[in-house]
Amino acid sequence: MSTQAPAPSRREQILKEAARLFAERGFHGVGVDEIGAAVGISGPGLYRHFPGKEAMLAELLVGISGRLLTGGKRRTAEGEGAGRAPAEVLDSLVEGHIDFALDDRPLIILHDRELDRLRDTDRKLVRSLQRQYVELWVEVVRKVYPRLAEAEARACVHAVFGLLNSTPHLGRPGALPGRAATAALLHRLALGAFEGAHSDGARGDGSRSDGARGDGIHGVDGSGQGR
Amino acid sequence: MSTQAPAPSRREQILKEAARLFAERGFHGVGVDEIGAAVGISGPGLYRHFPGKEAMLAELLVGISGRLLTGGKRRTAEGEGAGRAPAEVLDSLVEGHIDFALDDRPLIILHDRELDRLRDTDRKLVRSLQRQYVELWVEVVRKVYPRLAEAEARACVHAVFGLLNSTPHLGRPGALPGRAATAALLHRLALGAFEGAHSDGARGDGSRSDGARGDGIHGVDGSGQGR
DNA sequence: CGGTACCGTTAGTGAACGTTAACTACTCCC
């Protein structure tokens, strides 16, 4: 154990606790005193590490958006470099996003909830990163499902993000068996959603027995542990 | 036409604007003066209509949760009464939720974002309504997809809610062609997600997604009636 | 020892906010 986190470094400690608190009670709902208390120091001691409360949020949001984008770029680059089918790349993107959603729940919450509390410059940066990440997905999705128009594909991507980011909402009760099972379920849900979007909406009045599964391009061995 | 909205009645006006502002900037991010200004009166004039700022949020959240639940109950009752197949009932639930998400965007945002700003008693009530609504879906989903364990079905429902509630995120740019097209797309996405969840994940990675349900403790204690 | 940089403390400041108080204008009804 003990991978390589030798010094949580106070600064990272603060960021982690701030993320948790912001996610729980909202940016405006948390005072600096509470953040300080969460890391053992009190109140304005935080100002030795950050120029202000908002700077913490900004660093969190830029950090997460950047990491999502970086991971997405890496996955698509690897996929294309290895000549893998688009469906496999999409599979990899889904897997990466799920890992993120499951491992960094508080950040995922902040990511689409507290963006508007940032100053213009920071917000623009985060939005730019987010947009790039979305476009990355859109490109891949349109390769896998060419029948989707661009706007449709973008809407699908947003919707699937909403689906994947729903993990925080189901953490409360006994919830799912384990992480792996949850990840697998989310994976199936996400891919199923894309398939559903791609299927022509010519389902009569809801009889929807379906199952025809159109040209299911991806017979991919789903989720197959690329790591 | 002209149902019966002859007088927006100031109170409803306030609620509507408050919902918009809360959704845009968060409960703590909006001052009562702004809410007042949005309806033409200023500041404490609101206190002629509501006992406090939080009461507005409470009424909004209870209202939306109640309407969702009522609509869901109506749809399942109608469906079962008419002897329709579970899949059709699910179809109807999806349609109802989409209507809601598209027509009351701000409320949908508040619904899962500002719940924790409520006093204990209100929050419990809202959570109870939400839980009943979820269980309504879970029941139907399990009839349509019997292979899903209860916990899985619940997770799927939460995930699909996340998917359907993603509409607010895609309103900014050119977005989709029109309301009908967006609704249809969301519908396909949601049904596709359920289909995907139902498909056996045994695609080769061997990780058993479907548990043997050893720990049968998933006791939903009913608990209906918060009040 | 003296200096310096780091990290933390407590006390305080100014602004913002939710809420209350006191007062005014309008309408309805006898």
Place this chain on the structure above:
DNA sequence: GGGAGTAGTTAACGTTCACTAACGGTACCG
């Protein structure tokens, strides 16, 4: 006309909050 109720105003109060000021301790380094 004269209450009574409704809907609004401005002014003020008390609290909370992000942030600053002034100060202290500790470790490293000469």
